[in-house]
Amino acid sequence: MAAELTTHELIARHRPTLDQALEAIRTRAYWSPHPEHPKAYGENGSLDAGAGKAAFDAVLGTRLDLGQPGTDDWVGGEVSPYGVELGVTYPHADIDVLLPAMKAGQGAWRDAGAETRAVVCLEILKRISDRTHEFAHAVMHTSGQAFMMAFQAGGPHAQDRGLEAVAYAYVEQVRTPDTAEWTKPQGKRDPLVLTKHFTPVPRGIALLIGCNTFPTWNGYPGLFASLATGNAVLVKPHPRAVLPLALTVQAAREVLAEAGFDPNLVALAAERPDEGIAKTLATRPEIRIIDYTGSTSFGDWLEANARQAQVYTEKAGVNTVIVDSTADYKGMLSNLAFSLSLYSGQMCTTPQNLLIPRDGIATDQGHKSFDEVTADLARSVDALLGDDARANALLGAIVNPDVKARLEAAAALGEVALASREVANPDFPDAVVRTPVIVKLDGAKPDAEAAYMSECFGPVSFAVAVDSAAGAVELLRRTVREKGAMTVGAYTTDEEVERAVQEVCLDEAAQLSLNLTGGVYVNQTAAFSDFHGSGGNPAANAALCDGAFVANRFRVVEVRREA
Amino acid sequence: MAAELTTHELIARHRPTLDQALEAIRTRAYWSPHPEHPKAYGENGSLDAGAGKAAFDAVLGTRLDLGQPGTDDWVGGEVSPYGVELGVTYPHADIDVLLPAMKAGQGAWRDAGAETRAVVCLEILKRISDRTHEFAHAVMHTSGQAFMMAFQAGGPHAQDRGLEAVAYAYVEQVRTPDTAEWTKPQGKRDPLVLTKHFTPVPRGIALLIGCNTFPTWNGYPGLFASLATGNAVLVKPHPRAVLPLALTVQAAREVLAEAGFDPNLVALAAERPDEGIAKTLATRPEIRIIDYTGSTSFGDWLEANARQAQVYTEKAGVNTVIVDSTADYKGMLSNLAFSLSLYSGQMCTTPQNLLIPRDGIATDQGHKSFDEVTADLARSVDALLGDDARANALLGAIVNPDVKARLEAAAALGEVALASREVANPDFPDAVVRTPVIVKLDGAKPDAEAAYMSECFGPVSFAVAVDSAAGAVELLRRTVREKGAMTVGAYTTDEEVERAVQEVCLDEAAQLSLNLTGGVYVNQTAAFSDFHGSGGNPAANAALCDGAFVANRFRVVEVRREA
Structure with missing residues (x-):
């Protein structure tokens, strides 16, 4: 022809x-x-x-x-x-x-x-x-x-x-x-x-x-x-x-x-x-x-x-962010808050488990306890999504009833650090719009493991108390190896910890974002430059x-x- | 260290x-x-x-x-x-x-x-x-x-x-x-x-x-x-x-x-x-x-x-050579004879099925009937292996008893165009050295198909009578698709046939050698230049x-x- x-x-x-x-x-x-x-x-x-x-x-x-x-x-x-x-x-x-x-x-x-x-x-x-x-x-x-x-x-x-x-x-x-x-x-x-x-x-x-x-x-x-x-x-x-x-x-x-x-x-x-x-x-x-x-x-x-x-x-997969220490506490909180909120956490790259030492972390604003970190993160999410118009523009709608059901069930899994709330969408009254929930779990408790070691796709994240940075790194290794991960994030000012996290990511083939505090988020990758997934852990057998x-x-x- | x-x-x-x-x-x-x-x-x-x-x-x-x-x-x-x-x-x-x-x-x-x-x-x-x-x-x-x-x-x-x-x-x-x-x-x-x-x-x-x-x-x-x-x-x-x-x-x-x-x-x-x-x-x-x-x-x-x-x-896999026509009958026969003999046909790349039109083929030495082609090929193999020293140097030894058993059973599969013979190895009297057998089969007979559509690894090849070049091409396609092939060879002076064979090889991902009459053989590939296998047909899922x-x-x- x-x-x-x-x-x-x-x-x-x-x-x-x-x-x-x-x-x-x-x-x-x-x-x-x-x-x-x-x-x-x-x-x-x-x-x-x-x-x-x-x-x-x-x-x-x-x-x-x-x-x-x-x-x-x-x-x-x-x-x-x-x-x-x-x-x-x-x-x-x-x-x-x-x-x-x-x-x-x-x-x-x-x-x-x-x-x-x-x-x-x-x-x-x-x-x-x-x-x-x-x-x-x-x-x-x-x-x-x-x-x-x-x-x-x-x-x-x-x-x-x-x-x-x-x-x-x-x-x-x-x-x-x-x-x-x-x-x-x-x-x-x-x-x-x-x-x-x-x-x-x-x-x-x-x-x-x-x-x-x-x-x-x-x-x-x-x-x-x-x-x-x-x-x-x-x-x-x-x-x-x-x-x-x-x-x-x-x-x-x-x-x-x-x-x-x-x-x-x-x-x-x-x-x-x-x-x-x-x-x-x-x-x-x-x-x-x-x-x-x-x-x-x-x-x-x-x-x-x-x-x-x-x-x-x-x-x-089960995406993890290790929160060990930071030189920009405010930047870290706002970066994480955005990552958890974008598209109501319905991205395969959204962080799920935030591993935080139970004794707290060092920051540029002094030592912050586990409870302070989770409360401050909750406040950051609230601040980000406080305005309904902005919340709608960031969250979008819950894609299906399964996600909604998981979100509703999540609050029962532990102590709620941030409760999910309904947001009205004036243009689409039937849209199901929800802010994310953050649930505190104790990483040492076996019954908590069932929650944080499974993917809970949707606007649900777990603030998991771990014994130490080393414990966080080990849990990261086990999570990636057994469950896979599309993304890993880490916040640390400690070179040893940074090296240990990198070593796990190299060993278990996970893509790592370190200390993101600005306008790039762990859940976003750019074509031609970032690989999406690695193809080397259970989350995906191929990389984009x-x-x-x-x-x-x-x-x-x-x-x-x-x- | x-x-x-x-x-x-x-x-x-x-x-x-x-x-x-x-x-x-x-x-x-x-x-x-x-x-x-x-x-x-x-x-x-x-x-x-x-x-x-x-x-x-x-x-x-x-x-x-x-x-x-x-x-x-x-x-x-x-x-x-x-x-x-x-x-x-x-x-x-x-x-x-x-x-x-x-x-x-x-x-x-x-x-x-x-x-x-x-x-x-x-x-x-x-x-x-x-x-x-x-x-x-x-x-x-x-x-x-x-x-x-x-x-x-x-x-x-x-x-x-x-x-x-x-x-x-x-x-x-x-x-x-x-x-x-x-x-x-x-x-x-x-x-x-x-x-x-x-x-x-x-x-x-x-x-x-x-x-x-x-x-x-x-x-x-x-x-x-x-x-x-x-x-x-x-x-x-x-x-x-x-x-x-x-x-x-x-x-x-x-x-x-x-x-x-x-x-x-x-x-x-x-x-x-x-x-x-x-x-x-x-x-x-x-x-x-x-x-x-x-x-x-x-x-x-x-x-x-x-x-x-x-x-x-x-x-x-089942490797096929289509013998349709040639401008160098002698070169074709000696090239094929060498391919069938080298290492007693114990290569994954050795041709097994020689598809020859039952009405014969056109050559530079005039028309040759199916029986003439098979007899001439048998003579070429005989000439190549007539001297025991050269036969030993080309054939090597039969690698294991299964190959010997297959060789011995092959003669019963059809009319024998070339019988296998034992060759004595003066240096290694216990070596099992055998020349190849060529068995004639009628491609139209359903009972022959069981033989030529299975790999018969070792010094066994089948001269399969087909109705036409088109029939040979179709049988080639079916063989590669169903059984796989590491190599395909073809002898033809007809552009149409050449095109049809190439089309089958492109469709079914098979590596093709055309009209080899000199010192390169269908069963040999050179690193850095030839691919060994294609990874695209059942013989192999990868290419070298x-x-x-x-x-x-x-x-x-x-x-x-x-x-």
Whole structure:
């Protein structure tokens, strides 16, 4: 078919961005081509705030026809954590029709080569970027994130992670040259001479199993890594967060078709309530790669059962912050208060266990007892969230009833240092908005261990009294080893303690933030620079993004012949 | 401890070689620092033929004490396929003592960094290279390879594959810088500034499960990839091929100690007859990486059961050569005859199924019927192996009774185009030396399929009559998809057929050699240039060597703090 977008055009448009991304993953300095500020949108084809909102409103209550083959029904039923029924329906696929259709265009996609695939992916990301305002509403009304967070984390930050994956995928594929001349001397006889051709080939169809809380941010790395390495990608969104990924699939299909490729290289697999198609899809022989973010139990199931596929999982963990000592008590408290509050603690990177010596800590404001530290932290959270408007803007809404139930049960686990309170949302009266709870536990008591050694996903954290800094370090080691962690934080002015914490993190492969007191938080990572997870502890078997995340999504086939 | 070998010295000695290896894996042009000719050894500290033989003889009948902790017994019992009892005993380990001892030195090995680890590995390879003549005898008398093959494949070629793995491991680890300054603009406010440190960390202890036929060639990639990425490596050799890997462990321990590292970073796990310790070791929590070459059943078992580890397997496959047409009939026949004969077909890369149209093929010597092709090939093998001295030098010995039994049973599977014959070995009268058998099968007959669709490891190949080139291509596709293949060969002068074969190899991820008629054979691959296996079909889940082979043997831990 005649392409509206030629490869030449796409390379001219996107190669400079790709090159900058390649440079960024080498230096890991700050870089992003995707503006974080809502007002940066509205020119050069991007939707401004009003147009984005209008686009979102226009899709509500409609059938989102993606033009996919094998559609046998229309399904939907998302209800926003803010109380709005989205009313959008999506294609439900007969997978025996859809999967073969997805394979049909793979040969041409493979033959296009790594650079063309990369720039097609960058064009998809550009279309998504242009619709950032629209996506922000879609992410907000599926994840429950407050608008600004949905805008940034669901928009530019997610797009950054997608672009980062494309850059890693590209560089990995071009490590091996397309051709080589191989001449082996044979003493006095003629040398042996071979011509060799090397082609990166896809594994097959990749399956992306999306999550409820960060459908785009957690979805884009796998989606773009698989697509850029030549695989078709089937997107199975979380039933409560279909729209952001459906719009993504829409943009991808649009660009693929315009660039002369088969749009079925990217398709959506929405499901009926309680259909549970992830298990069926994950074990289909056509599915050779799976990316998953969600519960440990299903992640473990995938790793054990989807044996025909490469499986990349991000599961649960127990994130720890050691509070040993600080030279900036106020900065520490406000930094921690923000980390605990952002998106009501519904991030896989939110700290859960704050390990604090029961004898208290040294600070620039003198010695602070365990109770003083917890009380001061509670006050910091209160101060941060005292204003309802600001509280709503930071907390967002509770994403589902399970989180609410866990929050309500948490108060019974120990002495409450900070009680959760309801916050009214004037714009969305049905939204469930809650401030975080902080519960004090005694680390020496066996019955407390059941609480702090399990992930309690949501706005719940435990101030755990430990005997000493050394005890904190040992508990950190055991927690990461047994439960995994996406993040570790530590506050200490003691070089010995700092060294011990680092040693644990190196031994147990956990990502460490030290003494953050300013505007960077332990639960945030930046694409091109920070790794999200390590892939080396039970919380996740892969990191975003590194060579290992992309290198096994394709294989290299060599064809050699005598020259 | 004071190191006899300083890092500085090792870098000066080996960095140029490392750089050349890095360049070779980028260009994939011919390169090797390890001479193939036996006469190249004897200077600069390397053993010449006589000294190598003497060193081998000196170890026979001795206890090879590696100085390992936790040795609770001495075990051995290797009998050479050439009939010689080696009489060497090796340490048997109490793994509850050995494994913790192997972990003790990991912190220092990790902290040494990627470059130091690489040059230490290169020093180990240098010591092994110096002992190539000694290793040649050890490989010969465990694998049954003829001396020259044991010398080359077990010596320089194996060392090349080890070095290649070190190069890949090094480059993978230095993709991320040691440190980064990250400065994020904040409009009119001060920028956010972080200092980030990145450290490659090992997964834990790696387990190498060695094979009988190529203990060093198949063992070195995993061993050196794991060691170079910071892991300790436990080497569990095949009970019939302990010596080459025991000598390897000896060399590694020597160099590690001299360089100031804990020698227990590399250790041997020899076993009692029928002890079957591989299963026990493979599922120990300390074991986080496994490299395995051997049967499909145990490879599948490892993949299914060693869930705590990254598992790299090379298993069985069914290698196919399509014989469609040729412009060099004589060259094709002699090339194929050599491929079928080398090491009595006991290579994972030896062709098994020769797919030949039942109506014959076009050649530069006119049309040849199916029967003519098979008869001419039989004659070529006969001519190649007619002289007993040359036959012994090419065939080596049958490695074990199972191979002999399969060979003897093969003649009953169909019409014999070339019968196997016994060859006497004047030097080793007890050696079992056999020429290959070629059996004709009708690809259209369902009862023939059971034979040609299973791996028949050893000097057995099937001339399978197919209806057409298209039929051959389809059978190739089915064979690779269902049974896997380490190699595919094809002879054709028809562009359409060539394209179709290539398409199958790209679709099913198989490595293809086209129209080889000279001194390169389908069953041989060269390090730094050819991939061994693809990792994308059932014969192996990894390729030697690529980014995917090394990228997940370590993780990167980030420590970030405000600048």
